[in-house]
Amino acid sequence: xxxxxKDLPKKSENLSDWYNRIVLQAELADYGPAKGTMIYRPxxxxxxxxxxREMDKLIKERGVENAYFPLFIPESLLKKEESHIEGFAPxxxxxxxxGGEKLGERLAVRPTSETIMYEAYSRWIQSWRDLPLMINQWxxxxxxxxxxxxxxxxxxxxxxxxxxxxxxxxEASAMVRWAIDMYAKVYxxxxxxxxxxxRKSDAERFAGADLTMSYETLMPEGKALQSAxxxxxxxxxxxxxxxxxxxxxxxxxxxxxxxxxFSTRSIGGLxxxxxxxxxxxxxxxxxxxxxxxxxxxxxxxxxxxxxxIEAAFAKNGIRAKxxxxxxxxxxxxxxKWELRGVPVRVELxxxxxxxxxxxxxxxxxxxxxxxxxxxxxxxxxxxxxxxxRAMYEQAEIFLHENTRKADSYDEFKKxxxxxxxxxxxxxxxDPECERKIKEETKATTxxxxxxxxxxxxxCVYCGxxxxxxxxxxQAY
Amino acid sequence: xxxxxKDLPKKSENLSDWYNRIVLQAELADYGPAKGTMIYRPxxxxxxxxxxREMDKLIKERGVENAYFPLFIPESLLKKEESHIEGFAPxxxxxxxxGGEKLGERLAVRPTSETIMYEAYSRWIQSWRDLPLMINQWxxxxxxxxxxxxxxxxxxxxxxxxxxxxxxxxEASAMVRWAIDMYAKVYxxxxxxxxxxxRKSDAERFAGADLTMSYETLMPEGKALQSAxxxxxxxxxxxxxxxxxxxxxxxxxxxxxxxxxFSTRSIGGLxxxxxxxxxxxxxxxxxxxxxxxxxxxxxxxxxxxxxxIEAAFAKNGIRAKxxxxxxxxxxxxxxKWELRGVPVRVELxxxxxxxxxxxxxxxxxxxxxxxxxxxxxxxxxxxxxxxxRAMYEQAEIFLHENTRKADSYDEFKKxxxxxxxxxxxxxxxDPECERKIKEETKATTxxxxxxxxxxxxxCVYCGxxxxxxxxxxQAY
Numbered sequence: 001x002x003x004x005x006k007d008l009p010k011k012s013e014n015l016s017d018w019y020n021r022i023v024l025q026a027e028l029a030d031y032g033p034a035k036g037t038m039i040y041r042p043x044x045x046x047x048x049x050x051x052x053r054e055m056d057k058l059i060k061e062r063g064v065e066n067a068y069f070p071l072f073i074p075e076s077l078l079k080k081e082e083s084h085i086e087g088f089a090p091x092x093x094x095x096x097x098x099g100g101e102k103l104g105e106r107l108a109v110r111p112t113s114e115t116i117m118y119e120a121y122s123r124w125i126q127s128w129r130d131l132p133l134m135i136n137q138w139x140x141x142x143x144x145x146x147x148x149x150x151x152x153x154x155x156x157x158x159x160x161x162x163x164x165x166x167x168x169x170x171e172a173s174a175m176v177r178w179a180i181d182m183y184a185k186v187y188x189x190x191x192x193x194x195x196x197x198x199r200k201s202d203a204e205r206f207a208g209a210d211l212t213m214s215y216e217t218l219m220p221e222g223k224a225l226q227s228a229x230x231x232x233x234x235x236x237x238x239x240x241x242x243x244x245x246x247x248x249x250x251x252x253x254x255x256x257x258x259x260x261x262f263s264t265r266s267i268g269g270l271x272x273x274x275x276x277x278x279x280x281x282x283x284x285x286x287x288x289x290x291x292x293x294x295x296x297x298x299x300x301x302x303x304x305x306x307x308x309i310e311a312a313f314a315k316n317g318i319r320a321k322x323x324x325x326x327x328x329x330x331x332x333x334x335x336k337w338e339l340r341g342v343p344v345r346v347e348l349x350x351x352x353x354x355x356x357x358x359x360x361x362x363x364x365x366x367x368x369x370x371x372x373x374x375x376x377x378x379x380x381x382x383x384x385x386x387x388x389r390a391m392y393e394q395a396e397i398f399l400h401e402n403t404r405k406a407d408s409y410d411e412f413k414k415x416x417x418x419x420x421x422x423x424x425x426x427x428x429x430d431p432e433c434e435r436k437i438k439e440e441t442k443a444t445t446x447x448x449x450x451x452x453x454x455x456x457x458x459c460v461y462c463g464x465x466x467x468x469x470x471x472x473x474q475a476y
Numbered sequence: 477x478x479x480x481x482k483d484l485p486k487k488s489e490n491l492s493d494w495y496n497r498i499v500l501q502a503e504l505a506d507y508g509p510a511k512g513t514m515i516y517r518p519x520x521x522x523x524x525x526x527x528x529r530e531m532d533k534l535i536k537e538r539g540v541e542n543a544y545f546p547l548f549i550p551e552s553l554l555k556k557e558e559s560h561i562e563g564f565a566p567x568x569x570x571x572x573x574x575g576g577e578k579l580g581e582r583l584a585v586r587p588t589s590e591t592i593m594y595e596a597y598s599r600w601i602q603s604w605r606d607l608p609l610m611i612n613q614w615x616x617x618x619x620x621x622x623x624x625x626x627x628x629x630x631x632x633x634x635x636x637x638x639x640x641x642x643x644x645x646x647e648a649s650a651m652v653r654w655a656i657d658m659y660a661k662v663y664x665x666x667x668x669x670x671x672x673x674x675r676k677s678d679a680e681r682f683a684g685a686d687l688t689m690s691y692e693t694l695m696p697e698g699k700a701l702q703s704a705x706x707x708x709x710x711x712x713x714x715x716x717x718x719x720x721x722x723x724x725x726x727x728x729x730x731x732x733x734x735x736x737x738f739s740t741r742s743i744g745g746l747x748x749x750x751x752x753x754x755x756x757x758x759x760x761x762x763x764x765x766x767x768x769x770x771x772x773x774x775x776x777x778x779x780x781x782x783x784x785i786e787a788a789f790a791k792n793g794i795r796a797k798x799x800x801x802x803x804x805x806x807x808x809x810x811x812k813w814e815l816r817g818v819p820v821r822v823e824l825x826x827x828x829x830x831x832x833x834x835x836x837x838x839x840x841x842x843x844x845x846x847x848x849x850x851x852x853x854x855x856x857x858x859x860x861x862x863x864x865r866a867m868y869e870q871a872e873i874f875l876h877e878n879t880r881k882a883d884s885y886d887e888f889k890k891x892x893x894x895x896x897x898x899x900x901x902x903x904x905x906d907p908e909c910e911r912k913i914k915e916e917t918k919a920t921t922x923x924x925x926x927x928x929x930x931x932x933x934x935c936v937y938c939g940x941x942x943x944x945x946x947x948x949x950q951a952y
Contacts, residue, residue, distance in 0.1 A: 030596060032546035033553055034583050039596055042541035042611065049542060065518035066525060070508035071547075071585075071616055071632050072569070077509055093548070094573040095585065098631075099620030100566050107510050109547075109571065109585070120506060120515055129803070135518065140547055140616065144575030155574075156547050327605070 008339070010277050015221050016149075019272060023150045026280050026340045028271070036145040036155030040264070043340065044151075046288035047267055048158060052138060054190060055160065055262065058182050064134040064162055071140075072107040073116045080115060081240045087207025088112070091143040093155070109142040114208065114233075114259060117163050118241040125165060125255060127246050132171065133255075134164040151268030152225075152476055159263035165243060165255040172232060172256035179230035179260035180213040186262070187227060191270050192283040192392040193217050194399045195227060196422070196471060198447030203431050206259075210234035216446045216471065218399050219272045222420020224446045224473035227269055230260035273395055280341025281363055283391050284384035290319045291380055292337045296349035298326045305353055309346065309376060316377040318384065338363060343387050344380055364391055403471070409460050412472070416441050422473050426466035428459035437461055437472065446471045484815070486753050491697050492625075495748060499626045502756050502816045504747070512621040512631030516740070519816065520627075522764035523743055524634065528614060530666060531636065531738065534658050540610040540638055547616075548583040549592045556591060557716045563683025564588070567619040569631070585618040590684065590709075590735060593639050594717040601641060601731060603722050608647065609731075610640040627744030628701075628952055635739035641719060641731040648708060648732035655706035655736035656689040662738070663703060667746050668759040668868040669693050670875045671703060672898070672947060674923030679907050682735075686710035692922045692947065694875050695748045698896020700922045700949035703745055706736035749871055756817025757839055759867050760860035766795045767856055768813045772825035774802045781829055785822065785852060792853040794860065796822075814839060819863050820856055840867055879947070885936055888948070892917050898949050902942040904935035913937055913948065922947040 008025070011018040023029050028044030031037070040048065056066075072095060079085045088111045095107040110116065117135070125133055138160045145155045162179060166172040180197055187193045195217035205212035209231035217227045237243070238254035247253050274281040284290050293309055295302045306322050313320035323333050330347070337345055347359040358376055360369045364387045371379050402421030406412035415423050427433060427445065437460075438444050448470050459466040484501070487494040499505050504520030507513070516524065532542075548571060555561045564587045571583040586592065593611065601609055614636045621631045638655060642648045656673055663669045671693035681688035685707035693703045713719070714730035723729050750757040760766050769785055771778045782798050789796035799809050806823070813821055823835040834852055836845045840863045847855050878897030882888040891899050903909060903921065913936075914920050924946050935942040 030599075032548075033550050033592065033595060034546060034548045037546035037548060039546065040544035042543045045543045046541070048544075065522070067518045067521045068516035068524075068616075068634060070510060070513035070515065071618070072508075072510040072513060074509050090576055092573075092575070093571045093583075095569045096572045097568075097570040097582075099568070099622065106573075107569075116509065119509060123506075129801075140544075142547070146575065158544060325605075 008277070008279065011220070011275055012277070015272070018275070020150065022275055022279055022339070023271060028267070028280075029150045031148060031150070034155070036148050038148060038150050038154045038156075040158070043288060044267060047270070047282070047286050048264055050286050050288070051186070051190065051266065052160075055182075055186055056138075058186070059136050059160070059162065062134070062178060062182075064136045064164070066137065067135045068137055068139065069113050069116050069120070071110055073110055075106045075108055077115050077119055078108050081208050081237055084114060084208035084237075088143070093142045093144055111141055111143045112259075112261070113137060113139075113141075113161055113163065114237060115241075118237045118243060118257070121165055121255075122241045122243045125243055125245050128167050128248050131167045131245060131255065132164055132175075134162070134175075136160055136162040149268070151271070152265055157263050157265065159261050161259060161261045164258045165238070166257070167245065167247065167253070167255070169234070169256045172258050175258045176211070176213055176230045176232045176260070179258065180215060180228070183215050183228035183230070183260075183262055187215055187217065187266070188392065190283065190285045191266060192388060192395060193227070193269055193273055194392065194396040196447060196449045198449040198452070198471065200229075200447055201429070201431070201434060201445040201470070203434055204445055206231045208233060208236055210236065214447050216422075216473075217269050217273070218402055218422060218473070219269065219476070220398075222402060222474070224422065224471075224475040225265070225269050225272075226446070226475065227266060228260075228262045231258060233257040233259060274391060275341070279339030281391065282341040282343065284343045284388045287341070287343050288319065289321045289340075289342045290384055291321075291344040291346055292342045293320060293322045293346045293348065294330060294333050294337070295322070295324045296330050296347060298324045299350060302348055302350060302353055305373070306348055309348070309358070309373070312377045313380065316381050318377065318381055343384060346376070346380070362387060405469070406460060412437075412443075412460055413441060416443055416474070420474060422446065422471045424469045424471055425460040426455060426457045426468065427470045428462060428464045428466045429468070430459070430462065430464070433459055433461040442474050443472045444475055446473050446475065484753070484755065487696070487751055488753070491748070494751070496626065498751055498755055498815070499747060504743070504756075505626045507624060507626075510631070512624050514624060514626050514630045514632075516634070519764060520743060523746070523758070523762050524740055526762050526764070527662070527666065527742065528636075531658075531662055532614075534662070535612050535636070535638065538610070538654060538658075540612045540640070542613065543611045544613055544615065545589050545592050545596070547586055549586050551582045551584055553591050553595055554584050557684050557713055560590060560684035564619070569618045569620055587617055587619045588735075588737070589613060589615075589617075589637055590639065590713060591717075594713045594719060594733070597641055597731075598717045598719045601719055601721050604643050604724050607643045607721060607731065608640055608651075610638070610651075612636055612638040625744070627747070628741055633739050633741065635737050637735060637737045639733070639735045641714070641733050643721065643723065643729070643731065645710070645732045648734050651734045652687070652689055652706045652708045652736070655734065656691060656704070659691050659704035659706070659736075659738055663691055663693065663742070664868065666759065666761045667742060668864060668871060669703070669745055669749055670868065670872040672923060672925045674925040674928070674947065676705075676923055677905070677907070677910060677921040677946070679910055680921055682707045684709060684712055686712065690923050692898075692949075693745050693749070694878055694898060694949070695745065695952070696874075698878055698949070700898065700947075700951040701741070701745050701748075702922070702951065703742060704736075704738045707734060709733040709735060750867060751817070755815030757867065758817040758819065760819045760864045763817070763819050764795065765797045765816075765818045766860055767797075767820040767822055768818045769796060769798045769822045769824065770806060770809050770813070771798070771800045772806050772823060774800045775826060778824055778826060778829055781849070782824055785824070785834065785849070788853045789856065792857050794853065794857055819860060822852070822856070838863060881945070882936060888913075888936055889917060892919055892950070896950060898922065898947045900945045900947055901936040902931060902933045902944065903946045904938055904940045904942045905944070906935070906938065906940070909935055909937040918950050919948045920951055922949050922951065
């Protein structure tokens with residue numbers, strides 16, 4: 001395996017080439033043999049496990065329970081909700097043969113689980129006492145893609161999908177808000193990825209939803225990445241699937257539903273945002289290895305000290321690993337772990353050992369520190385939190401610098417031509433303007449931020465009256 | 477929902493009817509809309525999560541890393557290893573349409589991941605320094621079934637599959653032994669399910685393996701359940717997929733491989749073995765709720781005490797839950813939680829509160845105890861361990877009582893006709909005898925137990941010389 005940095009394209013010069021190479025070289029992922037598929041290698045999958053561990057806690061604390069529904073959805077079931085199937089039909093993988101025989105009814109491989117879950121919900125829910133019904137799944141879904149973009153666009157991906165049913169719309173609304181806020185928290189606190197929480201336009205919302213909330217982040221070349229969504233499904237599916245309950249007065253009512261999802265696409269956003277010309281930079285809270293310990297030479301005293309440091313780190317909750325590969329020079333190993341984005345590198349040689357210190361190098365900014373052996377565990381635990389914060393701040397500055405107001409269509413187009421990024425512009429909310437802007441500039445509405453204030457002004461495209469400044473951007 | 481016990485068939489009278497009903501009524505699982513599929517409901521899935529948590533720790537401690545490989549395997553790849561595809565071809569689900577178009581190459585939905593993983597292994601492994609390569613997946617697999625038997629036989633099921641590559645056969649052998657011992661430990665210590673560890677016959681081993689080890693348990697009607705397997709793949713796949721490494725002298729060698737799997741079928745074995753006429757009995761270590769606290773009436777003082785007990789239990793690591801449903805009588809709630817198999821029931825009324833005690837009922841044997849409020853957390857933690865042990869012992873007695881020696885074919889057939897269970901019989905290891913025994917009695921070889929001693933004797937079928945006493949049984 002080659003870790004020579006000279007092989008790596010510069011991130012600033014060719015982002016997608018850099019991205020594809022770094023994902024392979026850092027052994028995060030690989031291509032699968034079927035078109036559009038990917039292999040999550042252990043180093044990449046370990047990031048997802050860390051996400052799962054934290055998010056699963058948050059989901060369970062909210063009273064949502066995990067379950068697992070079948071992968072195969074009979075086509076007739078998937079077709080029950082009209083706008084839903086229209087949205088997903090072009091992306092389906094379809095099983096037509098099972099057990100050596102042509103199937104009487106074709107089976108879709110789930111692109112999402114609304115239909116198969118709600119068929120069961122209609123049987124399970126009878127009374128207001130059965131509500132809220134709140135279920136989450138960690139699973140794999142399939143949406144056909146011809147070209148693979150590792151993590152960001154693949155035929156099969158991993159995610160969680162939450163699906164709740166409530167007695168009132170108010171309760172369902174609160175659930176949607178909880179979900180998108182939970183996602184924002186996970187992005188901000190674990191991924192160090194700032195973004196905007198807001199409502200999608202009618203044209204951009206989920207197939208079958210009344211309202212979609214999303215978390216939108218910004219990638220280095222100025223394209224937006226829709227990073228997680230939460231949907232207020234109203235009573236649309238409830239009416240299609242007859243999910244009714246008797247309220248406490250004995251009257252029949254349809255339930256109010258929500259669904260919300262967060263996928264491994266998030267790891268693509270992490271790589272893009274934080275990486276640099278030397279490779280990955282993984283935020284400490286999601287780093288499978290937070291501190292790599294590199295004995296300069298594999299001398300027995302140094303190795304022994306390295307093992308003691310590793311044990312002391314583990315005791316302090318730091319995920320540490322020794323790399324003492326005797327066939328690789330210290331320079332090679334430094335490059336390798338820089339490329340793999342480990343937040344802190346601890347170098348240890350005979351000289352340091354004599355002085356009772358280690359040399360510590362931050363991956364985020366290259367800063368070198370000399371720390372005494374005794375202080376290392378606590379100081380590095382604190383340093384990791386510092387790095388997490390610094391990486392978030394750096395990304396936040398980028399996001400703010402690349403969110404620009406446009407008060408005319410010329411200005412709008414000029415920003416897109418020169419700088420990309422988010423454009424905050426007044427829009428009349430007529431889908432026709434949205435469609436034309438997309439056609440002419442490839443920029444779509446990303447969301448109306450939750451905290452946006454009402455203004456008096458004119459639509460950036462048609463000039464009719466407009467009240468809200470929506471975020472537009474070209475997007476993944 | 478109905479929890480009236482009178483609806484439940486007696487386990488001793490109609491095992492499969494009892495089983496199907498209890499799985500549905502206890503809300504462990506439900507049928508999916510496509511034939512052969514099942515829904516893992518939250519209560520059933522929570523058992524699997526507890527298994528995962530413990531087993532994942534054991535797997536990681538052994539140095540095996542988690543990853544995720546694609547669901548879709550191009551047919552050409554699956555066909556590369558001849559005996560492997562022969563074994564799985566009749567069970568495949570095949571995707572022929574993707575993204576609205578007929579596919580150039582059909583994709584099998586993975587029945588297991590040997591082929592797709594080893595194609596990648598051949599690219600990842602170059603040198604002895606890349607070995608051992610040890611990867612595990614927690615995923616879903618599909619093997620076509622026409623009739624569903626919830627947990628026990630379904631088209632799609634959840635499992636883990638470990639796949640390792642080593643430099644020597646010795647190392648691979650040790651890995652197979654580690655895996656089957658780990659499974660036996662999990663079955664014995666978590667599931668309270670005793671069983672036999674042994675080697676499968678050539679006819680019964682995994683398609684593509686040189687040797688298969690299995691853990692065989694015994695269900696109440698005397699049928700064996702193959703509960704987990706570990707395979708020594710030799711160099712079969714290595715040769716087919718060109719997985720070669722340069723050893724430390726620079727010579728090219730093929731790797732030695734293993735694979736091993738453990739599925740949600742295990743939960744079926746748990747239900748079958750431990751349940752009784754009143755419903756489930758879940759061994760405490762796998763019980764999503766270990767102690768249910770039932771306030772006799774929803775009086776404020778009693779509810780307050782119940783919440784205090786719940787908090788004290790949580791502090792002591794006991795998974796506790798209060799059921800104070802005011803629309804259900806105490807009798808109804810007792811039935812409900814008996815049916816759901818919660819190991820310990822804590823009843824609390826005004827009378828008990830006055831005396832500062834609770835009434836504790838063991839689900840395994842119905843024993844009632846009066847425990848002071850102060851002692852409850854520690855005493856119940858100990859009681860749960862007692863119950864776990866008692867359930868294992870009860871199952872172990874059943875296993876031993878139903879493992880019988882047969883020294884003639886008449887005796888063999890008589891045992892099968894009258895009592896079923898495991899039959900330990902000398903067999904010459906000629907596949908022809910095995911085939912005929914199966915044809916005539918439906919009993920198959922289950923395994924040659926690891927601890928079996930060599931004997932001098934004659935094959936129970938053909939009378940030729942035989943050295944080993946194999947276990948035979950009718951099986952799921």
